[in-house]
Amino acid sequence: MTLRRSxxxxxxxxxGGLTVLKALLELIPGADYLYFxxxxxxxxxxxxxETVARYAxxxxxxLEAHGAELLVIACNTATALALDRIKAAAHVPVVGVxxxxxxxxxxxxxxxxxxxxxxxxxxxxxxxxxxxxxxxLDAQEKACPLLVPLVEEGWVEHAVTEQVARIYxxxxxxxxxxxxxALVLGCTHYPLLKPMLRRVAPAHVSIVDSAESTAHxxxxxxxxxxxxxxxxxxxxxALPRLKFFATDSxxxxxxxxxxxxxxxxxxxxxxxxxx
Amino acid sequence: MTLRRSxxxxxxxxxGGLTVLKALLELIPGADYLYFxxxxxxxxxxxxxETVARYAxxxxxxLEAHGAELLVIACNTATALALDRIKAAAHVPVVGVxxxxxxxxxxxxxxxxxxxxxxxxxxxxxxxxxxxxxxxLDAQEKACPLLVPLVEEGWVEHAVTEQVARIYxxxxxxxxxxxxxALVLGCTHYPLLKPMLRRVAPAHVSIVDSAESTAHxxxxxxxxxxxxxxxxxxxxxALPRLKFFATDSxxxxxxxxxxxxxxxxxxxxxxxxxx
Numbered sequence: 001m002t003l004r005r006s007x008x009x010x011x012x013x014x015x016g017g018l019t020v021l022k023a024l025l026e027l028i029p030g031a032d033y034l035y036f037x038x039x040x041x042x043x044x045x046x047x048x049x050e051t052v053a054r055y056a057x058x059x060x061x062x063l064e065a066h067g068a069e070l071l072v073i074a075c076n077t078a079t080a081l082a083l084d085r086i087k088a089a090a091h092v093p094v095v096g097v098x099x100x101x102x103x104x105x106x107x108x109x110x111x112x113x114x115x116x117x118x119x120x121x122x123x124x125x126x127x128x129x130x131x132x133x134x135x136x137l138d139a140q141e142k143a144c145p146l147l148v149p150l151v152e153e154g155w156v157e158h159a160v161t162e163q164v165a166r167i168y169x170x171x172x173x174x175x176x177x178x179x180x181x182a183l184v185l186g187c188t189h190y191p192l193l194k195p196m197l198r199r200v201a202p203a204h205v206s207i208v209d210s211a212e213s214t215a216h217x218x219x220x221x222x223x224x225x226x227x228x229x230x231x232x233x234x235x236x237x238a239l240p241r242l243k244f245f246a247t248d249s250x251x252x253x254x255x256x257x258x259x260x261x262x263x264x265x266x267x268x269x270x271x272x273x274x275x
Numbered sequence: 276m277t278l279r280r281s282x283x284x285x286x287x288x289x290x291g292g293l294t295v296l297k298a299l300l301e302l303i304p305g306a307d308y309l310y311f312x313x314x315x316x317x318x319x320x321x322x323x324x325e326t327v328a329r330y331a332x333x334x335x336x337x338l339e340a341h342g343a344e345l346l347v348i349a350c351n352t353a354t355a356l357a358l359d360r361i362k363a364a365a366h367v368p369v370v371g372v373x374x375x376x377x378x379x380x381x382x383x384x385x386x387x388x389x390x391x392x393x394x395x396x397x398x399x400x401x402x403x404x405x406x407x408x409x410x411x412l413d414a415q416e417k418a419c420p421l422l423v424p425l426v427e428e429g430w431v432e433h434a435v436t437e438q439v440a441r442i443y444x445x446x447x448x449x450x451x452x453x454x455x456x457a458l459v460l461g462c463t464h465y466p467l468l469k470p471m472l473r474r475v476a477p478a479h480v481s482i483v484d485s486a487e488s489t490a491h492x493x494x495x496x497x498x499x500x501x502x503x504x505x506x507x508x509x510x511x512x513a514l515p516r517l518k519f520f521a522t523d524s525x526x527x528x529x530x531x532x533x534x535x536x537x538x539x540x541x542x543x544x545x546x547x548x549x550x
Contacts, residue, residue: 040316043318046527048524148424149420150421152420248326249323252321
């Protein structure tokens with residue numbers, strides 16, 4: 001790893017991880033980024049552990065081979081199901097989204113009772129519950145499989161999406177969790193729904209966006225690796241270089257991805273993973 | 276191919292093709308069936324032509340290698356995007372779902388104006404429009420990407436699903452297609468929504484279920500291959516043998532698949548396509 005400017009590899013099954021990349025760019029503009037979206041095989045959220053782990057390890061190797069010095073698994077499902085496998089297979093440090101999300105929830109929740117929403121696979125893994133229980137919090141996890149397709153349909157501020165969110169959150173905050181005071185967005189698509197979820201969630205609830213928490217965890221990690229120095233500071237003032245890799249259509253990646261990243265996407269390269 | 280009892284390979288990206296298998300079992304109980312659900316890589320509906328074609332050809336080869344004497348591509352997206360590629364790669368006859376659906380629409384539509392609903396990829400391919408125009412019909416195609424996840428969430432008779440269907444059908448029957456008199460269900464998930472779509476669609480509209488149309492096309496195909504004889508009739512009276520192959524979790528295939536097939540599923544085998 002260079003002592004000055006680092007290359008961070010960001011991996012997701014598709015577009016959702018771009019919300020993590022967005023948070024990283026805001027917090028750590030002095031780095032370069034490689035983003036890998038496994039769009040040919042998305043979504044991971046409904047797939048099994050074995051399948052998700054195999055896909056994620058392939059993507060991690062691809063990013064390492066292209067120069068990533070630190071890997072961010074910007075996908076809750078891949079983190080929840082396969083972080084240990086990815087860490088074991090990688091030769092560089094790996095940061096997932098679950099631990100930072102749990103840490104942030106632990107710091108905002110006063111009564112130590114938290115609701116986590118995510119994909120079916122993330123919820124079934126109980127990765128968040130384990131991470132939260134390890135910090136002394138009780139967690140209720142709720143799978144919300146319709147929210148990802150609703151975001152991808154572009155129905156971010158739509159009556160149907162609000163109705164669906166209301167149904168899911170009513171169930172999530174039931175069964176003894178009426179008093180939960182934090183809602184963890186355990187899927188990288190959900191930050192796009194944050195304004196709407198803010199309206200639908202009980203007023204006393206803090207919303208924890210694991211994209212932001214993860215960016216902070218990465219920043220902390222980099223500080224230990226890259227000590228400050230005038231030369232390094234100078235080099236880090238350059239604009240971040242971004243490269244995108246997608247396993248499905250490049251054109252579609254650009255079009256859909258811009259919604260998640262919040263600005264135009266250029267330089268997307270198609271990747272054909274052997275299969 | 277045996278002259279008596281044939282083995283039919285049915286392929287889909289996941290569970291939807293089970294609605295076609297259901298129609299086949301009702302119409303042609305005197306055959307054996309191999310069903311391949313590429314659940315590790317579903318859904319195909321949002322993927323590109325190249326990706327879908329590669330996946331579908333792999334699945335077709337797998338079914339042939341396991342004894343299929345006729346292949347049914349029980350997936351609108353794979354048919355729409357890759358039928359020619361599959362036919363070129365296969366060594367047995369191949370039947371897709373688009374032509375039978377278009378044929379059925381042509382026979383029920385009086386004013387030759389038809390609405391087709393399907394996934395994003397099926398609609399973008401314009402496979403239905405081409406097949407319908409070749410029969411002298413005008414078609415309006417409408418992508419309904421939320422209907423598959425709604426069916427998979429089990430919200431088949433649900434206010435949200437009805438609202439979503441109403442939004443999609445209002446758009447589909449607009450722009451000069453108010454007078455269309457047939458609605459083609461161009462996705463094998465949609466037959467589960469048929470009672471609800473019946474309520475939402477304009478009353479004068481006939482609903483064309485391509486699962487049923489495809490079963491009829493397969494039956495016609497078999498009759499030319501397997502002439503009737505007392506010995507053959509005897510052999511065909513045995514119950515159909517069913518084998519299922521899934522690329523993702525076997526347990527999940529069984530659980531979700533039963534909703535589509537309408538009865539219990541046993542003997543699911545996990546397939547690990549090299550990738």
